[in-house]
Amino acid sequence: MQLATQPKPAGLAGNTEFLRKVYQAMLRARILENKMSSLYKAGKIVGGVYLGRGQEAVSAGLGASLVKGKDFFAPLIRDQAGRTAFGEPLLDCTRTYLGSVLGPTRGRDGNVHRGRPKEGMPTMISHLGVQLSVVAGMLFAKRLQGTLGDRVGATCLGDGATSTGSFHEGLNFAAVERLPFVLVVTNNQYAYSTPNTSQFACADLVEKARGYGVGGLSVDGTDFLATVSVVGEAVRRARAGEGPQLVVAHVLRLSGHGEHDDASYVPQEMRSSHCGRDCMDVARTQLLELGAVTADEIAGWEEQYAEEVQQAVAQAQQEPQPDPDTEDWMAVSTHFPAR
Amino acid sequence: MSVTYIDAIREAQLKLLQDDPRVFIYGQDISTFGGAFKATKGLADLFPGRVADSPISEDAMVGMAVGAAIEGMRPIIEMQFADFSSVAFNQIVNQAGTHYYRTGVPMPITIRMPSGGTAGSGPFHSQSMEGVYAQYPGLVVLTPATVSDAYHMLIDGVALDDPVIYCEHKYLYRWLKAESMAGERLPIGKARIARPGRHATVVAYSAMVHESVRAAEDLRNEGWEVEVVDLRSVKPLDTETVLESVARTGRLLAVGESFPWGGATAEVVSRVVQDGFHLLDAPPMRINARDTPVPYHPKLWSAHRPGQDLIRETLRQLLVY
Numbered sequence: 134m135q136l137a138t139q140p141k142p143a144g145l146a147g148n149t150e151f152l153r154k155v156y157q158a159m160l161r162a163r164i165l166e167n168k169m170s171s172l173y174k175a176g177k178i179v180g181g182v183y184l185g186r187g188q189e190a191v192s193a194g195l196g197a198s199l200v201k202g203k204d205f206f207a208p209l210i211r212d213q214a215g216r217t218a219f220g221e222p223l224l225d226c227t228r229t230y231l232g233s234v235l236g237p238t239r240g241r242d243g244n245v246h247r248g249r250p251k252e253g254m255p256t257m258i259s260h261l262g263v264q265l266s267v268v269a270g271m272l273f274a275k276r277l278q279g280t281l282g283d284r285v286g287a288t289c290l291g292d293g294a295t296s297t298g299s300f301h302e303g304l305n306f307a308a309v310e311r312l313p314f315v316l317v318v319t320n321n322q323y324a325y326s327t328p329n330t331s332q333f334a335c336a337d338l339v340e341k342a343r344g345y346g347v348g349g350l351s352v353d354g355t356d357f358l359a360t361v362s363v364v365g366e367a368v369r370r371a372r373a374g375e376g377p378q379l380v381v382a383h384v385l386r387l388s389g390h391g392e393h394d395d396a397s398y399v400p401q402e403m404r405s406s407h408c409g410r411d412c413m414d415v416a417r418t419q420l421l422e423l424g425a426v427t428a429d430e431i432a433g434w435e436e437q438y439a440e441e442v443q444q445a446v447a448q449a450q451q452e453p454q455p456d457p458d459t460e461d462w463m464a465v466s467t468h469f470p471a472r
Numbered sequence: 473m474s475v476t477y478i479d480a481i482r483e484a485q486l487k488l489l490q491d492d493p494r495v496f497i498y499g500q501d502i503s504t505f506g507g508a509f510k511a512t513k514g515l516a517d518l519f520p521g522r523v524a525d526s527p528i529s530e531d532a533m534v535g536m537a538v539g540a541a542i543e544g545m546r547p548i549i550e551m552q553f554a555d556f557s558s559v560a561f562n563q564i565v566n567q568a569g570t571h572y573y574r575t576g577v578p579m580p581i582t583i584r585m586p587s588g589g590t591a592g593s594g595p596f597h598s599q600s601m602e603g604v605y606a607q608y609p610g611l612v613v614l615t616p617a618t619v620s621d622a623y624h625m626l627i628d629g630v631a632l633d634d635p636v637i638y639c640e641h642k643y644l645y646r647w648l649k650a651e652s653m654a655g656e657r658l659p660i661g662k663a664r665i666a667r668p669g670r671h672a673t674v675v676a677y678s679a680m681v682h683e684s685v686r687a688a689e690d691l692r693n694e695g696w697e698v699e700v701v702d703l704r705s706v707k708p709l710d711t712e713t714v715l716e717s718v719a720r721t722g723r724l725l726a727v728g729e730s731f732p733w734g735g736a737t738a739e740v741v742s743r744v745v746q747d748g749f750h751l752l753d754a755p756p757m758r759i760n761a762r763d764t765p766v767p768y769h770p771k772l773w774s775a776h777r778p779g780q781d782l783i784r785e786t787l788r789q790l791l792v793y
Contacts, residue, residue: 270539302532
């Protein structure tokens with residue numbers, strides 16, 4: 134097991150196209166989430182808004198390493214960038230946050246609880262850790278069907294979710310069955326307001342990999358190139374039949390738990406420390422240094438994505454909301470004569 | 473040749489594995505060992521890879537089934553005891569039970585729950601969970617009382633596109649025998665008149681059907697004809713058949729083995745009072761287990777659980793009210 138991986142993006146620096154794709158997803162997600170935050174503060178969104186600010190690199194790195202239509206991806210609360218990189222349309226987000234009946238949850242669930250289960254992206258529930266076994270079950274099914282191939286299933290968690298029983302049961306199950314499974318834990322230092330010191334006692338969460346008998350990789354999640362490289366390596370290993378992989382990325386959550394939360398419990402020293410760096414800034418600098426993008430290109434993308442986001446918001450706002458009178462109120466698909 | 477209730481469950485699973493390549497069974501000790509109650513005896517050899525042992529991880533077992541169902545399978549999960557499903561409660565009610573409503577994608581999983589008390593089994597191997605699961609939206613809760621129902625309702629349950637909680641009663645496993653598994657095959661959601669009568673209606677399900685029928689037989693010599701309705705499924709609940717019976721008898725006793733606060737019997741009484749108050753000639757009555765954990769000692773256990781004697785004596789009060 135590899136406990137620490139130095140930011141040596143072997144081969145990645147040459148893969149300009151891939152790096153640009155990851156960065157584009159990060160940028161799209163950041164612009165989209167900034168808009169959701171504004172709409173929330175303007176009172177246009179009912180319920181919570183939860184951002185992935187500061188963890189776009191690890192999330193998009195994972196989403197871009199997966200192949201839509203083949204791989205499985207169960208994003209969690211802070212994975213807008215991963216969703217976008219995996220291919221989720223912006224409209225799925227705006228429709229869900231704004232309550233359009235045309236969105237994937239049709240107003241029945243909100244914000245980050247959306248997905249496309251039949252397109253390889255199961256929906257999250259609020260209870261943490263439970264998606265591990267769901268993704269593992271999707272892979273188990275494909276193996277039973279004889280169509281597993283080089284498919285990979287991945288899901289994401291935060292540091293807090295590693296304390297749940299579901300985390301343990303799910304990772305152990307994936308390990309016992311030696312499934313092509315990738316778990317990305319983004320340690321953003323806080324689970325809502327609870328710091329790492331009250332959440333776990335090991336030095337680095339990646340140490341848990343040894344206990345479960347899975348591969349483990351740890352990375353500075355603010356370092357764009359290192360993070361994309363490490364997450365890609367974990368996916369490669371799982372795809373190559375090396376069994377489940379646990380990646381731990383270290384960042385700071387650059388927002389509150391939700392937009393209702395000012396995160397005043399995060400000390401200023403931590404905000405100004407290394408882990409408080411914004412991976413968006415690091416990515417931009419690294420890509421410019423590599424010559425993979427130009428400042429003008431980034432400015433153009435920013436303009437383009439802002440326009441796309443605006444359109445996705447405007448469209449969702451014009452669409453019908455759910456109607457309790459025409460809602461079928463059916464929790465099961467079978468129409469029984471009795472209820 | 474006679475067939476037991478547990479034979480019927482094994483035979484149903486054999487047929488399901490034979491007929492439908494989407495079906496597989498997953499649970500603790502169910503592969504070559506054949507399960508704690510031998511409900512999967514020999515099936516792992518016949519269907520390699522499709523009858524698989526799980527770690528002791530009820531949460532992951534159900535989460536796995538949810539993922540497999542999304543990918544087109546029809547998993548059957550064997551809980552070793554219904555009691556242990558509490559560990560999987562979150563996955564059952566929040567993941568599986570909400571899935572269709574939230575996403576529009578059906579969730580065809582079946583969770584077999586060896587339920588109910590047997591002498592000496594104690595607080596953690598005796599529970600009846602049907603009321604707990606019926607309370608949540610999105611789950612179908614089956615409670616077969618006969619060998620034929622044990623067979624057909626498992627097959628019909630697995631065919632449903634929804635999560636099914638299949639409560640199989642451990643007391644009936646080897647005690648209940650029939651000449652064959654063939655029998656009247658009613659659709660899920662339809663109750664059955666287990667014993668016709670005209671003086672009072674007992675609504676029961678699972679093992680309590682047999683206790684109720686015996687209590688009714690005891691009263692026959694005294695001239696009372698008590699009707700026993702076997703609900704077969706507590707969700708959906710066939711209110712119509714219950715009301716039709718109460719319309720004939722004017723008296724209702726609901727009997728269930730689970731704890732007394734709420735649950736299936738309270739639901740039956742509540743529905744009859746709401747929709748059939750005018751049919752009642754006496755206040756409706758309920759019998760459940762006592763409001764303590766299920767005790768270990770056979771003397772305590774048989775006084776904790778509703779049985780033939782308690783049902784008979786309760787009926788005496790109801791009949792002369």
